[in-house]
Structure formats: structure tokens, C-alpha cells
Amino acid sequence: MTYNELKQQESRYVMNTYGRFPIALDHGEGAQLWDVEGKRYIDLTSGIGVCCLGYNNEKIIGAMTRQAHKLMHVSNLFLTEPMVQTAKTLCTQSGMRKVFFSNSGAESNEGMIKLARKYSFDHYGAGRAEIVTLYNSFHGRTVTTLKATGQEKFHQYFFPFTEGFAYAQANDIDSVRAAVNEHTCAVMIELIQGEGGVLPLDADFVRAVEALCRERDLLLLIDEVQTGIGRTGTLFCFQQYGIHPDVVSMAKGLGGGLPVGAVMAAESCCDVLGPGTHATTFGGTPTVCAAANAVLAEVTRPEFLQSVTEKGAYLRGAILGFGSDKIQDVRGRGLMLGIVVEEDARAALVQQCIDRGVLVLTAGKNAIRLLPPLNISYEEMDEALAILKQVFCGE
Numbered sequence: 001m002t003y004n005e006l007k008q009q010e011s012r013y014v015m016n017t018y019g020r021f022p023i024a025l026d027h028g029e030g031a032q033l034w035d036v037e038g039k040r041y042i043d044l045t046s047g048i049g050v051c052c053l054g055y056n057n058e059k060i061i062g063a064m065t066r067q068a069h070k071l072m073h074v075s076n077l078f079l080t081e082p083m084v085q086t087a088k089t090l091c092t093q094s095g096m097r098k099v100f101f102s103n104s105g106a107e108s109n110e111g112m113i114k115l116a117r118k119y120s121f122d123h124y125g126a127g128r129a130e131i132v133t134l135y136n137s138f139h140g141r142t143v144t145t146l147k148a149t150g151q152e153k154f155h156q157y158f159f160p161f162t163e164g165f166a167y168a169q170a171n172d173i174d175s176v177r178a179a180v181n182e183h184t185c186a187v188m189i190e191l192i193q194g195e196g197g198v199l200p201l202d203a204d205f206v207r208a209v210e211a212l213c214r215e216r217d218l219l220l221l222i223d224e225v226q227t228g229i230g231r232t233g234t235l236f237c238f239q240q241y242g243i244h245p246d247v248v249s250m251a252k253g254l255g256g257g258l259p260v261g262a263v264m265a266a267e268s269c270c271d272v273l274g275p276g277t278h279a280t281t282f283g284g285t286p287t288v289c290a291a292a293n294a295v296l297a298e299v300t301r302p303e304f305l306q307s308v309t310e311k312g313a314y315l316r317g318a319i320l321g322f323g324s325d326k327i328q329d330v331r332g333r334g335l336m337l338g339i340v341v342e343e344d345a346r347a348a349l350v351q352q353c354i355d356r357g358v359l360v361l362t363a364g365k366n367a368i369r370l371l372p373p374l375n376i377s378y379e380e381m382d383e384a385l386a387i388l389k390q391v392f393c394g395e
Helices: 003-013 058-070 081-094 105-124 143-148 173-179 203-216 286-299 302-320 343-355 378-393
Strands: 025-029 032-035 040-043 098-102 130-134 165-168 184-189 219-223 247-250 261-265 329-333 336-340 361-363 367-370
Touching (some): 058 286, 081 098, 081 261, 098 105, 105 143, 105 184, 105 219, 184 203, 203 219, 302 329, 302 378, 343 367, 343 378
Parallel strands (some): 130 165, 130 184, 219 247
Antiparallel strands (some): 025 032, 336 367, 361 367
């Protein structure tokens, strides 16, 4: 079907909840995508960080296919080897203790919130359930994670929201201290505010937050939905900050394209959620965990993670090297980058990138976000960079 034919049927049958680009994608290979009209794109989005090993990846496809032939799904009333193996790898590679599996980033954050509140209830009783998050954060689109998100524009329409959240300024430990009170049970942060504009937190601030949590017996919750699974050059971004979180959430790249999320807990709170306190039908299902195991086998290799750091530095250096007055900065870590531009100019720049065959994202008010597959080749990067240079330098 053509784009116009698909668009006509989408308008009739699909709820209009997304501001989609005017493209209908058909297939992909590596970091390249083709639309239904045959136009080719270099993809610097990877499905908003999900397809971390690109498209048509034989290792992921092979793992999930073999598992689907054996056992596609059971329930969490039974053990399966792929689920246990995924949990073991996540724990041994991160220093965390135990894992709960979910289906998405928002679900992972919901589980993290529930764990923190039950930990506090178990130790202190009722009335100590508030969680401090940061302004400009983003934690999901459920009724609870929308309220956890520190952006007022998301607190609309769906009243009443789940209460029990307070907000503090990023990189301002005094603001966090002021938000903490006798009702606080946890502090929840993204180490790079992705949807907020690709804004990395200062290391000194993050360590000060950890110290405050230890001082007040608050759980330190790290949202790694976008930063995790090798995206920033380590398996998890927190490993670059020298901290020891109590709970870490993840999703996106973990399944390499299949929907899966997870919540990891440290020794401090890994046994808080017992039978009957939290569950999900599809969490940890064998097929997606087989895919996750294939992803983790690749992204836990030190040389692979080093290549992510090197590719990120290569892209950042090349973009800054354009010398374009349209580019104010390039920020981020690894292959999670934000090109900072004038807010009024961003939409036109994004459209020019797409028109010339490079797919990019937006974030915050003035960032063009790059989340390419972690295994993107230098040839693919160079092709994308040549087009970006044309866009930003007016060539």
C-alpha cells in the first residue's frame, strides 16, 4: 500500500494520539530504513532507542525464533530458562541483586514506585509515601507516572492524578533537600533527562542526592528507561556516576525491538515485593527474554561498550565541527545526543533532515535528539553526517 492509502485507513481506524511524521516505513537493515515508496533513510532514532542493535539483526531474530518454536509464552506461575538467564545477566553485570520483569518503561517505573512505597510502609508505617522527582523529568504516561513527571504540561485532562510526588530543581541539592520532608520515601531521577532535552545531571549533584538518601533512609530510584542497555557507553548510565542505586528501571533497548522492561533492586530492598504484591501477565515471557539475552550478550562486551563511547565522540565532534551558527551545543553521553538549536528553527531543521534521508527526533524545547542503533557503522554515520552538514550549513 502507498503512504496515502495507509494514511487514509489510519485516519479511519486508529486513534489520533500521535503526531506522526508523514512516512510509512516498510523494512530495515542495520541502521537503514526504507518506506513503502522505496525511499531510503539513515535512522538516527532506532525506534526511540528501542532497536539498539538495528534492523534485521540475525542474532535477535534467531534467538526469538528458536524460542518461539519451543515455548512462546506461559505465565509467571512457572519458571523458564530465558527469564532466569536475563535476570542473572542483568544482576551480575550491574551489581544489583534481583529483577522484576515488566513490559514497558512506564510499567517499570510504576513497579519502582510501588517498591519504594512498600519499603517505607514496611519500615515506618503509613504516611511516608512521597517521592521527589526533578523538574523537566519524564517517567511515563500512566496516571501515576504522568504525575511523577516534573513537567506541568503533562498534568492535564486525566484528573485526579495519583498524588504523592514533589519536585525539585536538577543540579540543585538545596532544592532537593527542601523538597524532602517526614513524608518522603524516595528520590527518583533520570541521569540524563531524555524527553526533557538530553540534559545530563552533574556528577557532584547525583552523589549529593545519594548521600541525602542514605542520611534519611530514602530509596534512590534511577530511571534508566532511555539511558540503559549500553546507550551511554556503559551497560547502565549510573555506572559512570559512581553511585549505588537502590532500584533501577529499564525498558527500550532491552528487547532489541520486542516490548520488555525490568526493575532491578539492590540488597537493600530486593525482597520488598513478595507474592501477590506485584505482577503482570506478560512480564518475562520466554520469547522476549530470549531476545533480551541476545541483546545482552552483545552489549555487555567491553569492546562493544567502548565502541559506543567512541562513536558518540565521533558524532559529537563532527557535528560541532560543522561550524554552523545554527548549532549552539551538542550534549549527552555515548549515542544519546542532543543538538541544541533555536526553538523556532527546530521544526524546519528536522523536516529538512527527513526530506534528505536522515531520521531524527526532538526533545525538550530546543534539542534535536539522536539515538542511533548502537552498532551503527562509521559508513552509515558518515553518510548521515554529510546530510546533517548540508542541513545545518545551508548547503
